[in-house]
Amino acid sequence: MFGAPYDFRYTVAAAGHPSRTGTAFFTNLKSLVERASQLNGDRPAIIVTHSYGGTLAHQFLIQQPLAWRRRFVRHFIPVAAPWGRLVLGMQALISGNNLALPFVDPEALRKEYRSLQSSLWPLPSAKVFGAAQPLVSTKRRNYSAGDVVDFLVNIGFGEGVGP
Template sequence: MDKLLERLEGAGYRDGAAMFGAPYDFRYAVAPAGHPSRIGTEFFRSLKSLVERASQLNGDRPAIIVTHSYGGTLAHQFLIRQPLAWRRRFVRHFIPIAAPWGGLVLGMQALRKEYRSLQSSLWPLPSAKVFGAGQPLVSTKHRNYSASDVVGFLRDIGFGEGVGPYESRVLPLFEELPVCPRVPVTCVVGVGVPTPERMVYPRDDFEGTPGVDVGDGDGLVNLASLVAVEPEWRRGGPYFRMVKVASVNHAAILVDDRALGIVIREIQRAN
């Protein structure tokens, strides 16, 4: 995020005075109510204190929260767990960049690799609310897997130990579309980049490189996931914008001059 930080510094923000970072270790995952998550709980506690401290250092003005990718879903979980009065007092604007609100098709491909050792590896699995219950996302010679067949998919790729955490810790957070955080929001997303919508394996053992059917998105996150929250959040929030940047991919959106100009403009507009 170096280039974004440089642009913010050029706009007058100074690290540790009016600009603060809150990195998260995605080897760990926050959990729903009733499930222990020491790292997640500590992070949310620290983030709340940081937001309050940033406000205090800047004339008690509310903060602007800017995120990228799964930082957006993490920040959303943080926001909805705070009292509404706190959100209205301390959060002026939320700007998630390239957030995968409903998961992504490539999330199923990633689980075939060492990535499954991370607690957060199950977060990117596609949501049936976004991708539909019957749309094939992964196909083998004799079976199709949709977003509603994730449990069977996990077992068939030899990751049966992921079923319990998926059903108890992931579905309670992501089975439904994210609720409106009820703070002003501007989503910035890349579009117009070929993005995997279905992977087709020639056999049933998931070996080899699959064929890929592509659709719209940012090259990693499918368009349906990027814009999934728009209808509800536009109705239920105090302010909402969805800004689409053509032909910019998931990572380049942090260095593309057009995208950065939009992000800086939204920050300045909020201020």
Template sequence: MSTAYDAASDDYYNVPGVETRVPFFGSTQSFRHPDPDRRDFSYMDKLLERLEGAGYRDGETMFGAPYDFRYAVAPAGHPSRTGTAFFTSLKSLVERASQLNGDRPAIIVTHSYGGMLAHQFLIRQPLAWRRRFVRHFIPVAAPWGGLVLGMQALISGNNLALPFVDPGALRKEYRSLQSSLWPLPSAKVFGAGQPLVSTKRRNYSAGDVADFLGDIGFGEGVGPDESRVLPLFKELPACPMVPVTCVVGVGVATPERMVYPGDDFEAMPGMVVGDGDGLVNLASLVAVEPEWRRRGPYFRMVKVDNVNHTDIVVDDRALGIVMREIRRAN
């Protein structure tokens, strides 16, 4: 599952000899279960059932845009073969969905990283296109300013919440992905001097990312971060200029500082916790609210108490709120 960054072409690719594909584009089938052969875990199945109960039908009034999460998109002047192809397909899908439904604009609903991708998609389209084809944007649990645990994932690996997988076994693979750099905390949200990771020797803030990456043994990530990620997230995400409802979980203990007992990152860190959804810090979840409320045509922030980052797409209260916002927009 690793990818490889090629400095000569300034882009990410599968490792040689590996081919991948993203099945079911255009259909919501890919969102029901991460593994269709082991249906003991559901991702968006409950949300899709609610939508079907409200009359939506896959391929007719309800469409899916699955994406290879290993890849991200790049700023202007940098290639992103996978990201560009996805945005091209997504634009065509939104237009086709509109045409199939009496030329009505679409409602875009996302979860987590999908919200950041959809936001990048929207701000890259002409304003006239957005106003014509997008009725409402509903990002659920989007980490607009990154997350402190994004730093730990680069230190220790990320098992994507799979309980039977050792995160450390996937550290090399996780570091190979451009998308693993996107969750690094933004200095605009977390401050350039606030310690987020501490060892006996020094503190690291959102303004110390280059030093942090070098000190954890991931110096090769500094170049891509500075050229392909920071230009996108150095400032707060721009208002997409379409109606937006953000749905976020709050009231769950969320790591906001990791304290390592020694001079290295080998031991298990102590955690200082604050508010958020258990994964994304509250400051990141609500980072866009002041600017988007001031500039956008319509903005609403809905906070769901005591629901975590993954449960927000299966929790009955949270699903009720998402469905309410979809009905309100439609």
């Protein structure tokens, strides 16, 4: 068993956009998978991931040539991967999320969460949640997965909209 820890604070950039952290991780992960295969009689590896790791591994795998995947990866097993993203991400940006730990101030975590590159990644996908289904309701309006830009601006996090 081999491990490939990733610093969740960083997101892997979209294709064509440079990300030193993501690029280094994918380079190291590729070497690790190849080494694991070699150390196990040249058998393909089984990649098991959890949560955000599933989506990272998926991005890694789709960037590899099919011949490489067939040679080095027997199975990909994502456990609890948030394929459609999370409504919880909206909550964390609004009021923070202390993960039910009463001694942790959620507002302090909100500031921290907004500083992470990865804080925008888990916002709900309109493809999964629908563009009109309300996910956050306020006295003034409802926000759906299709309203992410308005949502970010109206919670005072307009800088999250930029490139």
